[in-house]
Amino acid sequence: MKFCIVGGGSLGLLLTAKYTLANIPVVLITRTKEQAKIIRRYGLQLTEEKREHAANFACYSMVEIKENDVDLNLDWIFLMVKQHHINLSLGQDISTLMKAHTKLLCFQNGIGHEEKLSSWIPSNKIYLAITTEAAKKNSAHKVEHTGKGNIWIGQESQKSESFDKSEKKLIKSLSDAGFKAQMTNNMSSIIWNKLLINSVINPLTAILKVSNGKLLTSENWMQLMKNLLEEGKLVAKAAGIETEVHLWDQLIEVCQKTSNNTSSMLQDILEGRETEIDRINGGLIRLASDYKIDVPNHQVVFNMVKGLTN
Structure with missing residues (x-):
């Protein structure tokens, strides 16, 4: 082939x-x-x-x-x-x-x-x-x-x-x-599980300019991570997507396993390139609007990342 x-x-x-x-x-x-x-x-x-x-x-x-x-x-x-x-x-x-x-x-x-x-x-x-x-x-x-x-x-x-x-x-x-x-x-579920994890890690590391593992060093940051994840899960549920039961644990594991990694969104910010915020958090925000679900935390991080690239 x-x-x-x-x-x-x-x-x-x-x-x-x-x-x-x-x-x-x-x-x-x-x-x-x-x-x-x-x-x-x-x-x-x-x-x-x-x-x-x-x-x-x-x-x-x-x-x-x-x-x-x-x-x-x-x-x-x-x-x-x-x-x-x-x-x-x-x-x-x-x-x-x-x-x-x-x-x-x-x-x-x-x-x-x-x-x-x-x-x-x-x-x-x-x-x-x-x-x-x-x-x-x-x-x-x-x-x-x-x-x-x-x-x-x-x-x-x-x-x-x-x-x-x-x-x-x-x-x-x-x-x-x-x-x-x-x-x-089971591709739809796998896509959404990664989308929800990316929608937490990518914008927060881009805004805070920290490696993935650093997100776990602050209780305040971790609370924001939980809020973003729960909002995303509400949108997935409205869309008829079954997400992993232990998705929070998976999110923590990703941060630990990629502790020293720089997320792709942070790399884009540092290099002055367009980010994928419109397709990750922006995609969730658009669907949330269709289902009349409030996602204020996603809207805030979306606006902050967009502000960094203006």
């Missing part, structure tokens, strides 16, 4: 490096020509468990793909850009890369991207992925694997417990590359 990763961010670089080192055919498509040129010149450097690995593979920018009419004949496309980068242009570009047998696997935080992508991609070809893998992009061609986790994959509407040959091969490829991955028919 042939795989393509769209997005040269931290997780995109991590998966590309791990696939290459496992001798699995993979192509990386970056947003800019500059990053593609750097990777072609120097290769990709992966730091993992204090060891450095060099990976070389086919790499193009999306512009170069179109300019040179590159035909990749892909089985799976991993879409690993942030949700706010999914627009008409990217959607059309992805659709041109897809053959009759190609499937799209989406690694976005938040909610709403599947509906957006279905404007250009048939819904039955769209798969969703949730991961707790952690990585840090140190430069255009350097990435550090900062935490091992799991990858869950499925289609939001899938209820069957049987999976086809291409799905099984996908899971095998991820396993061969060193990841713990599984197909699931």
Whole structure:
């Protein structure tokens, strides 16, 4: 099978490096020509468990793909850009890369991207992925694997417990590359569990400018974490989503296991980039409004993060 990763961010670089080192055919498509040129010149450097690995593979920018009419004949496309980068242009570009047998696997935080992508991609070809893998992009061609986790994959509407040959091969490829991955028919619940955890950790670390573990050092901060989580659970319940019973314990565990990590939202704030606040807390706020549920804590952190990026 042939795989393509769209997005040269931290997780995109991590998966590309791990696939290459496992001798699995993979192509990386970056947003800019500059990053593609750097990777072609120097290769990709992966730091993992204090060891450095060099990976070389086919790499193009999306512009170069179109300019040179590159035909990749892909089985799976991993879409690993942030949700706010999914627009008409990217959607059309992805659709041109897809053959009759190609499937799209989406690694976005938040909610709403599947509906957006279905404007250009048939819904039955769209798969969703949730991961707790952690990585840090140190430069255009350097990435550090900062935490091992799991990858869950499925289609939001899938209820069957049987999976086809291409799905099984996908899971095998991820396993061969060193990841713990599984197909699931409970994707909606998994997406919401991560959404609720992200909606607590990401904005608070961005506002307070602290690592994930530091949130557990203040009783006041932890009370705010509980308030955010409970508001989010009310919205999930109204939407008919069954969340984990021990979600608070999972939230604490995530903070502990990623104690020294800088959340993606804090990284965006520090680098002056657009954050995913509109797709995470903003998505919850919009749904809460539909269900006439008050979420004042989410509204406050949403406004504060938006203020930091103005």
